[in-house]
Amino acid sequence: MVIGSGLAGLTFALGAASHGKVGVLTKGEITESNTTWAQGGIAAAVGEADSWELHERDTLIAGAGLCDEAAVRFLVQQAPEAISWLQSLGARFDSDGGDLSLGREGGHSRNRIVHHADRTGWEVERAVSEAVRSNPDISVFENTFATRLLMDEGRCVGVQAHIEGMGERIFTANSVMLASGGCGKMYQHTTNPSVATADGIGLAAAAGAQIANMEFMQFHPTTLFHTQMRSFLISEAVRGAGGTLRNHLGRRFMYDYDTRLELAPRDIVARSIEAEMKKHQTWCVYLDTTHLLEPQLTHEFPTIYERLQTIGVEMEKDWIPVVPAQHYSCGGVVTDLQGRTSIPGLYAAGEVSCTGVHGANRLASNSLLEAMVFARSASYACVNERAEGTGKIEPIHAISEAEAIRIRRSLQKTMTENVGIVRTFDGLQKAARVIKTLIGEYDRLPNAPYSQYAVEAKNLLLGAENVVAGAIARTENVGLHYNSDLGIIE
Numbered sequence: 005m006v007i008g009s010g011l012a013g014l015t016f017a018l019g020a021a022s023h024g025k026v027g028v029l030t031k032g033e034i035t036e037s038n039t040t041w042a043q044g045g046i047a048a049a050v051g052e053a054d055s056w057e058l059h060e061r062d063t064l065i066a067g068a069g070l071c072d073e074a075a076v077r078f079l080v081q082q083a084p085e086a087i088s089w090l091q092s093l094g095a096r097f098d099s100d101g102g103d104l105s106l107g108r109e110g111g112h113s114r115n116r117i118v119h120h121a122d123r124t125g126w127e128v129e130r131a132v133s134e135a136v137r138s139n140p141d142i143s144v145f146e147n148t149f150a151t152r153l154l155m156d157e158g159r160c161v162g163v164q165a166h167i168e169g170m171g172e173r174i175f176t177a178n179s180v181m182l183a184s185g186g187c188g189k190m191y192q193h194t195t196n197p198s199v200a201t202a203d204g205i206g207l208a209a210a211a212g213a214q215i216a217n218m219e220f221m222q223f224h225p226t227t228l229f230h231t232q233m234r235s236f237l238i239s240e241a242v243r244g245a246g247g248t249l250r251n252h253l254g255r256r257f258m259y260d261y262d263t264r265l266e267l268a269p270r271d272i273v274a275r276s277i278e279a280e281m282k283k284h285q286t287w288c289v290y291l292d293t294t295h296l297l298e299p300q301l302t303h304e305f306p307t308i309y310e311r312l313q314t315i316g317v318e319m320e321k322d323w324i325p326v327v328p329a330q331h332y333s334c335g336g337v338v339t340d341l342q343g344r345t346s347i348p349g350l351y352a353a354g355e356v357s358c359t360g361v362h363g364a365n366r367l368a369s370n371s372l373l374e375a376m377v378f379a380r381s382a383s384y385a386c387v388n389e390r391a392e393g394t395g396k397i398e399p400i401h402a403i404s405e406a407e408a409i410r411i412r413r414s415l416q417k418t419m420t421e422n423v424g425i426v427r428t429f430d431g432l433q434k435a436a437r438v439i440k441t442l443i444g445e446y447d448r449l450p451n452a453p454y455s456q457y458a459v460e461a462k463n464l465l466l467g468a469e470n471v472v473a474g475a476i477a478r479t480e481n482v483g484l485h486y487n488s489d490l491g492i493i494e
């Protein structure tokens with residue numbers, strides 16, 4: 005039984021279906037996922053001048069000494085094969101004279117980003133979801149929200165889920181794959197779609213699984229700042245193509261922060277933008293792509309170009325207003341190389357997991373790769389799992405939507421103000437107090453008619469509790485964790 009239909013969940017389903025029947029539960033439609041939104045691409049050492057050793061080195065440098073070296077090696081060695089597997093499912097990647105055309109992103113020492121224009125995730129999700137749809141051994145349950153992991157004598161034996169229009173149901177299974185993606189909705193500004201509500205962290209925490217590294221939250225430096233449109237990511241590839249960052253006075257301010265300018269690692273660019281906005285008391289900074297001509301922009305960045313046009317921004321003429329926003333969770337449910345969690349029968353892969361490959365900071369375009377590599381490995385490992393246990397439906401405590409809105413807004417405010425790019429001990433303690441209070445309020449509020457939105461609020465609270473606890477416990481500034489009370493990162 006799989007929870008989630010992004011790249012991790014569907015990759016696992018396709019592998020496991022060679023050995024038995026697989027069910028995929030997904031809370032929206034099959035393609036509603038972070039995967040579908042991924043723009044830049046997938047990292048793999050497939051170029052002539054590249055090697056897995058170089059990819060490994062770059063990943064370890066990004067992870068700032070906290071990567072699990074065995075996991076990184078496994079990831080980078082499996083990468084070329086994972087790309088071939090996607091191609092075998094019909095995924096189309098940009099090519100040049102028959103060879104894959106490889107992009108470059110911050111932190112990579114070689115061109116190694118396999119992509120489909122600026123909509124790689126959409127293409128990958130299309131290919132895997134079509135393969136899943138045509139596989140007779142996989143059943144997909146859309147609009148089905150996993151509400152609880154079924155536990156029997158310490159083993160995970162299935163999932164309780166709410167099927168829209170039908171209510172709570174029990175799905176027993178020999179093994180359960182948690183592939184529920186990210187947790188961006190705990191912040192006010194995020195690149196993640198609305199399904200990213202930390203459900204996997206909530207489910208795993210309730211079942212007692214080991215969770216780690218949640219304090220390493222990646223903020224993307226350049227997302228569109230617009231009052232009417234949700235945070236929309238302006239890919240790093242735009243800076244790779246020479247886009248420059250300017251403050252409201254037109255000054256190229258990255259000169260003041262890092263010699264690598266706009267192509268410094270993401271966390272440094274994000275921190276620099278935040279500092280610049282604070283310095284000038286502005287709501288945003290600007291990304292200048294006016295040196296590029298329309299044909300190149302529409303060819304390389306068709307989605308971004310079209311989206312900006314709808315709000316009257318022409319990339320070849322106008323500066324794009326941008327702000328940093330939450331983007332990716334490096335931590336999650338701890339797994340081994342086969343995706344096994346600390347709970348027998350429970351596997352995890354993709355953004356919800358903590359395989360150790362990202363350490364303190366994720367190298368760009370390693371996450372789609374991680375989702376695939378570890379989900380495939382888990383699909384082989386789970387073959388011999390057998391579970392006898394069953395479970396019975398337990399009531400799910402849902403509060404009213406009005407209260408859920410209030411609680412979610414308070415949580416987002418405290419996370420954004422106190423657990424963002426730059427943290428302080430006082431801010432973290434304040435966030436911990438607010439979250440504890442909100443959890444208490446949620447638990448004491450009376451039962452209301454079932455609402456997924458409300459249950460998600462509880463998962464967001466449990467996820468945020470883990471982020472803050474990790475940030476308080478981290479006593480040095482490393483990778484994505486930056487506490488100004490601890491001094492400067494070299």
Ligand SMILES: Cc1cc2nc3c(=O)[nH]c(=O)nc-3n(C[C@H](O)[C@H](O)[C@H](O)COP(=O)(O)OP(=O)(O)OC[C@H]3O[C@@H](n4cnc5c(N)ncnc54)[C@H](O)[C@@H]3O)c2cc1C
Nearest residue numbers: 008009010011012031037038039044045150185354355372
């Ligand atoms: C805008 C954007 C751009 C990105 N660009 C890149 C990139 O270029 N390269 C890269 O490597 N990474 C990129 N990423 C990150 C990458 O997309 C994700 O880390 C990756 O897709 C995660 O895959 P996943 O399968 O773990 O989760 P997801 O793709 O998010 O899938 C999670 C699934 O779980 C379902 N789900 C969640 N909770 C429940 C529940 N309780 N019950 C049932 N179903 C549930 C969701 O509906 C969804 O189907 C980007 C992310 C974003 C948001």
